[in-house]
Amino acid sequence: MAPTSAQIDLFGYSFALLTFLGGAIGFIKAGSIASIISASVSALLIAYGASLTSREYENAKMIFWVSLLLLGFFAKRYAGSRKVMPAGLMMILSLISVIRYGQRLYL
Numbered sequence: 001m002a003p004t005s006a007q008i009d010l011f012g013y014s015f016a017l018l019t020f021l022g023g024a025i026g027f028i029k030a031g032s033i034a035s036i037i038s039a040s041v042s043a044l045l046i047a048y049g050a051s052l053t054s055r056e057y058e059n060a061k062m063i064f065w066v067s068l069l070l071l072g073f074f075a076k077r078y079a080g081s082r083k084v085m086p087a088g089l090m091m092i093l094s095l096i097s098v099i100r101y102g103q104r105l106y107l
Contacts, residue, residue: 012050012063015097019043019070022086042066053101060101067097 023039026032049063071094078087 009050009053012053013047015093016043016046016050019046022090042070058104060104064101064105067094070094071098
């Protein structure tokens with residue numbers, strides 16, 4: 001059963017926050033400007049997608065496609081490094097997000 005339109009997408013907002021924090025940590029630890037910029041843009045798009053799904057349950061296109069892009073990016077990084085942090089964690093979170101929001105769009 002689909003939730004009512006008044007429910008906040010806590011998973012989406014949490015995913016956006018974790019994405020931003022990962023980029024911030026990458027910036028602090030390695031001085032990576034690319035990490036903070038890409039994480040900020042991704043987190044803003046995910047948060048926007050979460051706001052859309054909070055208003056309308058089936059409106060998950062934005063967050064689905066951003067999550068799919070992140071899944072591809074971090075799966076490639078994980079395959080090359082085999083490091084759980086951050087590539088493995090972000091790959092798993094992105095996969096969960098793709099499954100979660102893909103069900104809303106295609107089932």
